Amino acid sequence: MADSESPEIQAGGGPDADAGEHDHDTTGSSSRKLAAVAAINLVGFVVELAGGLAFGSVALVSDAVHMLFDALAYVMAFAAAAVAERVDAGDEWTYGLHRIEPLAAFLNGLFLLPMVGYILWESYRRFLDPVAIGTGPTLAIAVGGLVVNVGSVLVLEGKEMSLNERGALYHLLGDAGGSVVVIVSVLAVEFTGVRAVDPGAALVVGGLVAWSAVRVLRESGAVFFLKTPVDTDGLRDALLAVEGVSGVTDLHAWQVCSQLTVATVHVEASVETLAAAEDVNARVHAVLADHGVDHATVECCSTYENRTHVAAHGH
Structure with a gap:
């Protein structure tokens, strides 16, 4: 017939x-945003870690570690976006290297999990042996960390966000929440004199980190495992x-x-x-x-x- x-x-x-006409402008913009956020958070990490160690705040150290892992996550996400941007779809790579994006996001989520364990351990130690903290400098640094988080959110904000950008946003929201918790805990220690508030605040930060990890793992896993x-x-x-x-x-x-x-x-x-x-x-x-x-x-x-x-x- x-x-x-x-x-x-x-x-x-x-x-x-x-599929070969994937928007390179969008991917390039994503790369630049993630690079900027990574740089901002690396600076914030150095400041918060130095302040936490100098003034004895485990909550501030926990928030600094959170910021470090986030910065590393942004670096990985930036690298994934940059590689995907430079490799087009073709006979060798059917869809280019865009699958790197969910892989990087999934690894970012996994990297958050050991941080939760570290925060819980340090909080436990400080509950057993509370120490005095320098409330004034610690408060100033925590406020600075919150400013860093808010600034990073403004850099990432947009109508259409890639998976790695959304993952970064969840990290930043957790960071911002952590900074708020540290600020509140420092004020509580200052006005009540109860030193256990500081490790208690660190536990709250740990919960925020765990929430970020689960959220990123769930979303990236859905893509990676073809939901x-x-x-x-x-x-x-x-x-x-x-x-x-x-x-x-x-x-x-x-x-x-x-x-x-x-x-x-x-x-x-x-x-x-x-x-x-x-x-x-x-x-x-x-x-x-x-x-x-x-x-x-x-x-x-x-x-x-x-x-x-x-x-x-x-x-």
Whole structure:
């Protein structure tokens, strides 16, 4: 039977579906933001660590360690974004190196976990043996740390943020919360004289760090382990509502990175010409794009023949 009578096409769609056209301006902007935040936080770490050691505040030291790990996380995220920006999709790297982004974010989350253990241990030691702290200088440094965190948030803030930028934002929110806790604890020690408030504040900082770690691990893990980022039931219904589509099978969607969503789908169409099948294919791609899919492969087969789709991959 001629092609005009037996349409079956498989395509990746138009320009909108090309993974090789990932926005380099967006990635470059992400790299610059992360580099700036890393530099700011490294300076903040040095100041807070020196102040915490000099004036005996375990809460301030904990916040400094938090800031150090965050700075290292930003450096790693910056490196991942820079590498992804410089390697285009091609025959050797199908989607470029954008998978580095979720990997870096996942490692960032893992790096937070030992910090929680350190903070808990130091807090325990200080509960057993509280020490006097220099409240005035400690308060000034903690306020400075809060300013650093707020400034970093302003640098990162934007409508569309990459996974690493969101991870950095969670780190910064935890840092800001930690600085607030330190400020409150210093004031409490100053006005009540209860030294145990300082290690208690460090425990709160540890909780904030743990929250940051879980949040980053959950989001990056969802990308890294290919959790679907779209409502597949809603997408399937939308595809079935396309004129000419009579069946939808093998619908799969996943993310290469936070800014590149990929999907494949087999569509059965009630058409009898190649032109009609191409029209259905174009409308299917439009629906996929409306649901946030950046790159799609659509197999469109006519249903007027007795066709059996045999999946060549495991489920």
